[in-house]
Each structure stands twice: as C-alpha cells, then as structure tokens.
Amino acid sequence: MRAAGGRFGLITAVIAICLGAQGCGGGSGHGDATVSFGRMAGYVWSGHLVSVRASWSVPRMASGFGEAHASTWIGAQVAGVPGPSPFIQVGTTEDRGSAAHPAYGAFWTDTQRGYHPQILFHVHPGDVVTSALSLHAGRWRVVIADTTSRREATFETREEGAGAFTLAEWLQEDPSETSGRATPYPRLSDVHMTGVAANGVPPRYRDMYAQWMSVDAMNLAPTPLRGDAFTIAPEVITAAGRRYLEIARPQNVSARRIDTAEARWTNGTPAREIRSASAAAATSETGYAERLALGTWPAAARPAIASLVRHVRAEARLFAAAAQRAPADLPAWRRRFTALAPILLRVAHEVRRALHLPELVSGQVPAAAAPRAP
Numbered sequence: 001m002r003a004a005g006g007r008f009g010l011i012t013a014v015i016a017i018c019l020g021a022q023g024c025g026g027g028s029g030h031g032d033a034t035v036s037f038g039r040m041a042g043y044v045w046s047g048h049l050v051s052v053r054a055s056w057s058v059p060r061m062a063s064g065f066g067e068a069h070a071s072t073w074i075g076a077q078v079a080g081v082p083g084p085s086p087f088i089q090v091g092t093t094e095d096r097g098s099a100a101h102p103a104y105g106a107f108w109t110d111t112q113r114g115y116h117p118q119i120l121f122h123v124h125p126g127d128v129v130t131s132a133l134s135l136h137a138g139r140w141r142v143v144i145a146d147t148t149s150r151r152e153a154t155f156e157t158r159e160e161g162a163g164a165f166t167l168a169e170w171l172q173e174d175p176s177e178t179s180g181r182a183t184p185y186p187r188l189s190d191v192h193m194t195g196v197a198a199n200g201v202p203p204r205y206r207d208m209y210a211q212w213m214s215v216d217a218m219n220l221a222p223t224p225l226r227g228d229a230f231t232i233a234p235e236v237i238t239a240a241g242r243r244y245l246e247i248a249r250p251q252n253v254s255a256r257r258i259d260t261a262e263a264r265w266t267n268g269t270p271a272r273e274i275r276s277a278s279a280a281a282a283t284s285e286t287g288y289a290e291r292l293a294l295g296t297w298p299a300a301a302r303p304a305i306a307s308l309v310r311h312v313r314a315e316a317r318l319f320a321a322a323a324q325r326a327p328a329d330l331p332a333w334r335r336r337f338t339a340l341a342p343i344l345l346r347v348a349h350e351v352r353r354a355l356h357l358p359e360l361v362s363g364q365v366p367a368a369a370a371p372r373a374p
Helices: 010-015 239-262 271-294 299-324 330-354
Strands: 039-046 051-057 068-077 087-096 102-110 118-122 128-136 139-146 151-157 167-173 191-198 208-215 218-222 230-235
Touching: 039 191, 039 230, 051 068, 051 167, 068 128, 087 128, 087 139, 102 139, 102 151, 118 151, 167 191, 167 208, 239 271, 271 299, 299 330
Parallel strands: 039 218
Antiparallel strands: 039 167, 039 208, 051 128, 051 191, 068 087, 068 167, 087 102, 102 118, 128 139, 139 151, 191 230, 208 218, 218 230
C-alpha cells in the first residue's frame, strides 16, 4: 500500500489551477484512456493531525478468475519532507490470487515496513469494521475492530511516531507492487465510509480534498461529504468538467515551465531571460482567463469561475510588469506571488468542487500542507 505524496513549487502553487499532469487530459472519464487520476479514491484532509477514524462495510469482490487486489483504509502522513515521508495506515485488503477464491483481511502498515500490509486477522465481505489511529507522546495507537465477528486488534507502536502529521486520508486503493507495477483491480461493491473524523470530530467539507481513481477505463470517486459519511462509487466527468480540464491543460503545462525557470533565477540572472519567461507566462495567464470567461458554465460554478478569472488576470498583470522590467528584488517579487497563492488555490478548489472534479491526483498533497518555497 502506498500513500499520496509530493509538493508544489512556489509559482506552480499559484498558477497551476488544474489537477496535475495526469488529470488534465480530455475525454469523458468513462471509457477514455486519455484521462487518468491515479490509483486512489476518497478524501484527504490537511491540518495538524493527532487522530483519524472511520467505519465501513468490507466491500465484496465480484466473482471472477485471476489475480486482483484492492484495499480500503485510513491513514496519517507527514507531508512535504524529503525521501519517504512518515506514514501509517490501517484498513482492509480485498485480494484474489491466481485461484478464484477471494481473501479479505484486516491489515496495518507504515513507511518502515515498506508499505507491505501486515495482516492482523481475516474478515468477510459485508462485515462492518471500525478503524482508528491516534498519536500520543510519540506512539501510535492502532485499532481495527470487526463489529460483525467481534474480532479486534489493538496495539501501540513507536514506528512513525516522530514528525508533524498534516494529512488524514480515507481512501480506496489499487495497490502497486514494490516495482511500481499496478496490480489488476477487482470489481467491488461501493464503499460507504461513516464516522469519518479527524482529531475526534467530523471534518468540514470545505477542508476536504476529493481524490479520484482511474481503473479499467472508468473512474471511482467520493460522493460529497454528508455529515460524517461518503461513498466511493463509479463516476463520470460532466461536459462542463471536461471543458474546464481542456482549458486548464495548456495553462498547467505553462505553469510548470515557468516554475522550472523561476527556480533557477538569482539576482545575477540576465534581465532578458526573466523578461522573456515572464512575457510567456503573462500571455498564457491572459489566454487562460479569457477562455474561462468565454465558457458556458453551470450556474453553481459561475461565481467561482468569475472569481478565478479576476485573480488570474491580476496575476497576469504581475507577469506583464516583469516582462517590461525584470524585478530587481526577486525575494520581494516572489512574496507577491506568495500572497496570491492561498486565494487562487482556494478559488480553484471551489471551481473544481462546483464542477464535481477531483481536487487531487495521486502524488499531490493539499497546498496548505505543502512547504513554502523560500
């Protein structure tokens, strides 16, 4: 099992108002291989974290033959650190080997165990399980209970006990092997998570980031959070959502290009190089704003789209000014983007939510948890 990870650069965090390279293809999201959102579906929450909890019924695998593997779990992670980040998870596995007989188990694992699932006891499809992770004084308390069979595992570990945990995760996964090869994914019944909690209370929906999974030419996605519950089920991208992705894709490519260039700039960088890159960014941002402004959007998305257009145009003006006169004080120039970043990221989150699009893809973390560039 693997956790989501990764980070945004400073400029990319401000202007990449998309979903990452994987999530910006065209197509319907159903029966279209040009769209891929990764191998995890559910929700991610960002903030200071000391506990995470949820319950669900073990999903049932459809009858079939051949190898297939899935997992349903909760997890906690330290975001934005170099190398493998501190991470711990507990949940259920839904597996079928080369034989036709499926096997279901309660498991836990962490970074020190190489994400390999440690099976605690067997469960059955339809059993209701409750899982919880809580951190105190550098020790994790791991709990998973099958309330149907009354089997339970509870223990404490100092593994992964150090670090400032900033991500809570409630996910279903198409696990990968150590080599990175994705294993075949089974057809499963929908996963309905209840009792979702971070730090002992249900998280606010506005603080949650939806993550979609792309498997077998279809997408799996979480339904909107209702109280403390949501369901992971097949989903398709709407026509408006597809149109947004098609508009955002070239802007995302441009954002990554300017981020790569900007990271190398110093006060000794030739002014013409800074002006040239800034002019290209200003053109890209202006075009992006105009395409959004001219689009036809559902009523629920129009206020967020209009706000995004205003802020992208303001950002384009910053680049246009740098294209005319390269900034003499690069740290001060970067601080202006830092001030814009939380506004643009919040509005982009609102746009994607209004269009019912994934707000993360595998390999991303919520921007609030990503470290700031100097």
